[in-house]
Amino acid sequence: AQKITQTQPGMFVQEKEAVTLDCTYDTSDPSYGLFWYKQPSSGEMIFLIYQGSYDQQNATEGRYSLNFQKARKSANLVISASQLGDSAMYFCAMRAQGGSEKLVFGKGTKLTVNP
Amino acid sequence: DTEVTQTPKHLVMGMTNKKSLKCEQHMGHRAMYWYKQKAKKPPELMFVYSYEKLSINESVPSRFSPECPNSSLLNLHLHALQPEDSALYLCASSQGAQDPYYEQYFGPGTRLTVT
Numbered sequence: 001a002q003k004i005t006q007t008q009p010g011m012f013v014q015e016k017e018a019v020t021l022d023c024t025y026d027t028s029d030p031s032y033g034l035f036w037y038k039q040p041s042s043g044e045m046i047f048l049i050y051q052g053s054y055d056q057q058n059a060t061e062g063r064y065s066l067n068f069q070k071a072r073k074s075a076n077l078v079i080s081a082s083q084l085g086d087s088a089m090y091f092c093a094m095r096a097q098g099g100s101e102k103l104v105f106g107k108g109t110k111l112t113v114n115p
Numbered sequence: 116d117t118e119v120t121q122t123p124k125h126l127v128m129g130m131t132n133k134k135s136l137k138c139e140q141h142m143g144h145r146a147m148y149w150y151k152q153k154a155k156k157p158p159e160l161m162f163v164y165s166y167e168k169l170s171i172n173e174s175v176p177s178r179f180s181p182e183c184p185n186s187s188l189l190n191l192h193l194h195a196l197q198p199e200d201s202a203l204y205l206c207a208s209s210q211g212a213q214d215p216y217y218e219q220y221f222g223p224g225t226r227l228t229v230t
Contacts, residue, residue: 033215106157
């Protein structure tokens with residue numbers, strides 16, 4: 001079975017600063033994908049970034065980067081130069097080869113960016 | 116274009132009503148999903164369609180009936196719902212259902228209120 005743990009229910013950051021959102025995962029499957037989604041108060045789940053279990057380099061997408069530490073089973077999201085529009089709920093999620101079609105979500109972290 | 120559309124955005128229905136939620140994608144994705152999300156919780160998987168066939172039903176009550184008329188469309192038919200069914204209903208699609216490396220793209224959701 002796969003499991004995602006997000007231990008920070010809420011995080012605060014000042015505008016223009018960087019912030020790290022934590023995510024640890026558990027699976028015995030060697031093939032898996034890790035995903036981060038952003039959900040503003042409007043409700044839409046926005047795909048941010050993806051990391052494959054066999055990827056050698058950390059994924060980056062604009063201001064988002066994924067700090068992938070495979071031995072520690074962690075996949076932390078780093079947001080650089082925070083903007084007010086980054087205030088939202090952030091979900092870490094995982095799909096494993098042996099997990100069929102299911103995307104397993106963590107409980108989420110609510111990020112608030114202060115001006 | 117990574118757009119998934121959902122209609123309606125908001126729906127209020129009585130417990131004896133019959134209504135349908137609609138979802139559409141034009142990305143050529145072969146897998147489509149329905150999720151239910153309660154406030155401050157992660158999405159919960161309801162159904163998965165792979166190549167227009169139902170591949171996963173997460174023990175969803177029969178008052179929810181999914182339908183996949185073609186590879187671009189996904190419907191969720193609602194009948195005799197309960198107040199506890201009030202939630203945000205999210206549709207998603209991905210290139211393939213079996214491969215763990217494909218991200219899922221979500222629609223904006225339908226906020227359902229059952230009175």
